[in-house]
Amino acid sequence: MSAEVVVVGAGLAGLNCARTLTAWGVEVVVLEASDAVGGRIQTHREDGFLIDRGFQVYLTAYPEGRAVFDHDALRLGAFDPGAWVWVGGAFQHIGDPFRQPTQALPTLAADVGTLADKLRVLRLRQSVLSGSAEDLWRRPERTTEAALRERYGFSERMVDRFFRPFLGGVLLDPELTASSRAFEVYFRRFSEGAAALPAGGMQALPEQLAAALPDGTVRLGARVDGVAPYEVRTAEGEEIRAKAVLVATDALSAGGLLDLTPPRTKGTVQIAWAADAPPIDAPVLMLDGEGGGPLNNVQVVSSVQPAYAPPGQALITGSVLGEPKADDVSLDVAARAQLHRWFGPQVGGWRTLRIDRVPDALPDLPSLEPPERPARLRDGLYVTGDWRRNGSINGALAAGRHAAEAVLRDFGHDAP
Template sequence: MKKDAEVIIIGAGIAGLTAAKILKAAGKSVLVLEASDGVGGRVRTDEIDGYLLDRGFQVFLTAYPEAKKLLDYKALELCKFDPGAIILKREGITTLGDPARQPGSIVSTLLSSAATFTDKLRMLRLKLKLAGKSIDQIFSEPEITTTEYLKKEGFSGTIMNQFFRPFMTGIFLEDRLSTSSRMFEFVFKMFSEGNAAVPAKGMGMIPKQLAECLSSQELLFHQNVSAVNGGSVTTTDGVVYQANYVLIATDPLRSPIRNRNSNIERHSVSNMYFTAKKRPFEKPLIALNTLPGKIVNNIAVMDRISTRYSENGDTLISLSLIGDHSKANQNELQENVVNELKFWYPEAVSWKHLKTYHIDYALPNDDHVTNDPDYTTMLVNAQCFTCGDYLMNGSINAAMKSGRLAAEAMINTMF
């Protein structure tokens, strides 16, 4: 039977596109089948009314080792956030920066009540400690929770509640900080050694760049795969594609070979966008809400980072709400969000709601993580492999690495 390609890849997210790039570079023919109308998976950007809306607030960490090897940073036109954060407290607003990287933030950081002076010294000590640890060393350490780790490092309750908890909650998408200490060390090291950035035209430019190696015949959209049998792939429309190998690069909820159930451990997030005539703050920082029982965890003014996010010059405000808010009354949810934020930003009452994304599967559960998945976790059978960040840890770096490793494993079996 005629083969459509040597390898069929199911899913055009970061992992699948990375695998396609590696396979094509090795001279292998590929066919990528994507169920949706575009590339990116969980990393996509929509254009709505002249605004660029990332599907879920995300930042790209330039220190990611896989990304440095596979992406053209210059072509992405990366626009960076300043290191640090704006801290929103009941007593008011303060700023915590990184004087080692931005000397101009030294005064505001020293005066900030979000951390004790000893905390600030411990933060510097932690940066130096992780600078001396390799990523392999980090992922070989015993795992404890991030909360236990920070307490072990001697940080006070003040900085825990006013910086680490809201900051890491925005990254891990869970507020108990049960996420593995390995993941905390890795992320903190990446923040310390590079920039947190977004491509000028949105996070969706990352998968689009990876997909540049594919022709229109090699990347097919609206292909919802229902079954995989050996090298045969069948879609819900009854179309059958044939290959020597199949790589499943979907998240586990959408995998055609796994039990599709709602019990797969993952973290959800709601991402709400507002527009306004005036920015709530001018610094290129993320604002963290430290109030107990809050709805909004963090705020980012996207047009301050890249003006391309707003075509007409109005400001674009991104809010992250941790958890699943899809079943809430949406008008009430918007009203509650505005009522919460007007404490610091009275002009929030005049913000215009643009769109809300409810993302059920935003990140895999990262209570236990690795940086080198066992070969057997990628191998389904002799003709079928799988990849994705859930096999390692929830990050763009892990998605790329898992895609690369799966592609290399298939290349090795082809010879």
């Protein structure tokens, strides 16, 4: 068998690479080892509930997402801007007064930071929205914590009670050691749009991309165990010749195929519960501002996206950051004890649906210098993925598009 381009991996990067190439009339075959597209983006269907693998959201302000997804067809349900932060035995409301003016007074009164801190949030918002997003990738690189304290002047209380759990949930980085560039770009996206969930679960994103490809482009259950310039070998012994081979797998798999040193990954554990009624019927992100854990963030996802739960039921999920040593039963018991303090005895009646340990949730990229690694390794062999750019949906889509453009240029097309 032969094809002009073979893409190994049907995650967002590989699918968007294939989408870009086929739009230029290039023949593409995408080989995916698993039985579904999406890579790390997966949605489980269990007892009528939709449960994403790990806490994931789609940001409507992602520029790459706006270019490739049909938002109307996804039927997105959105979180309210801001968050509810558990501090001192009560939830403190941190909102976005630019989009929800009624949240201005509760935000100013919230016992999360000082009044000066609330004003510094406005300065942060203005800073990340000025100029283009590309300008943010060119800012001096430092840790997120250094940027919060030194560049923006936030107090220790504001950092610990709000930014640490908020960015812990978004970047899986409660230590705030991640790139300040990634933090500022994320904060821009949250300020420009909404965090949302598709009616079909997060896996609806890669499924929509795959459905737009020519019939037969994606082959599921096709595990690749060897790549070389101009050739791919599957685990079944099939050899596929190509003008270009592009590896778009996760970092660990790519490292094995290409003899590259992959970055470390950041993990998380998600616990999903079913309830007869939501503890709070609001589409909000709830954060542990006290650091008592084990849960960092909790959300009634069926209040954000009703399609995630059957009628008359609520779906609640909570995230434990890192890779805890406690077994699933012990973790569930500890999480319920925490939520009992938040919501009272109703938590005892919740049913645990599943516990997902996701050790590879995000690539660990403490430095984004340079902001993107080159896709072309040598003649006929390329690599892409969010770990080559930045750990996000937008990063994966952009990396896939850029890799396709590198192939097109080598093919002699007048690509961007």
